[in-house]
Amino acid sequence: MLERPTDRRIIRTKRLIRDALTELMEEKGFEVITVRDLTEKADINRGTFYLHYRDKFDLLDQCEDEIINEIQKLTHKIDPKDALKFDGQKEPFPFIVYLFEYLHENSSFMKVVLGPKGDASFQVKLKELIRRTFFQNILSKLKQEEMLVPVDFLIAYVSSAHLGVIQHWLESGMEKSPREMALILSRITLLGPRHVTGLTSKEL
Amino acid sequence: MLERPTDRRIIRTKRLIRDALTELMEEKGFEVITVRDLTEKADINRGTFYLHYRDKFDLLDQCEDEIINEIQKLTHKIDPKDALKFDGQKEPFPFIVYLFEYLHENSSFMKVVLGPKGDASFQVKLKELIRRTFFQNILSKLKQEEMLVPVDFLIAYVSSAHLGVIQHWLESGMEKSPREMALILSRITLLGPRHVTGLTSKEL
DNA sequence: CCATTTAATGAACAAGTTGTTGATTATTAT
């Protein structure tokens, strides 16, 4: 995609700006950040910022797109037969494990961008990626006429639920491992929210 | 809570400003809206804005808080025994029906504030309200030790799923009725995402 | 209907941010 910026100054400057962005988003939220804030925090000249980004929105976009691209790459590791064999009780869906591992490695930025002071449009982008992955690996095998609910709402339900659990995990300190989290998600999704409460059909 | 603004001029001005906010959020997103934009669109003097709101963030906050309060009132209509009797196949959870009805009545603002150009913090507020309502009416009756997954992740899963379906419904033109939507949600939640696909336990 | 109260207007203000430019300095690559 992008020609590589070999020059170490560029890499350094971009890193400083992006680190400043993460810190400032956590401190005060993206909306009230100024380019001046960013360059002061990064300790670079304000003009330098404009050598790399058009404005603060361009900065956020580039950060987000990079993340989406890297997560997209994780989907290439999926083995098609995984979708079929797993029962969700012992083995989670592998992509979800990779996803949590990636989130953990980039937790400081992911936490703010998916948090209350974050960016609604990034949530949509990530949800859409989850949606596509689910569809390609699982839902495409289903027959529309056998569904008890419209498929688009089911997809919205499951992908939003996954994103929501991710957000809660990030907010609450990421105490459980990626594998544990993926297992929790596959259990709820496959057994159903009510079933995992321990209730039988009669009780509710 | 608030002393009533009897003066019709105040009501008119606030309505003009809020309508302008909705339109501008849809056009360009909240972040790039200026007070000047708002007052030009509302066709009022810029100084007048500051007689009612501290800045554009205060405006958004007041709009959001008003909505949250009104939805909060809907929860008072819940009959405690509803939570127990319903099986989710024929009768949806009544609060969810009320919620969709309210969203439909205020769809223009709800659509933008919950959409890609919306406000992440409002999503958190609404999700938290859904979470509390679920907890008070259903989950408080469950025994923690019988749960197959940690209860906080289950709550995050279900409330995020509900919000996500709401967002998809708003985005896709609100074609289904509030009752149909509530039924879709109770079906997926009670039967489980996999079960509503029509798959039996053997097939997946 | 009229007098009083109060909201809205319009103009002006300093302070701060933005995005750009051009000249200069510092660093990197080879």
Next chain:
DNA sequence: ATAATAATCAACAACTTGTTCATTAAATGG
């Protein structure tokens, strides 16, 4: 070591912000 280029610094006009004050317009309620 040299050429290329990234970063710095200062300055710029244009714009937004939040506030003030005098003036005009509208609503209230008696």
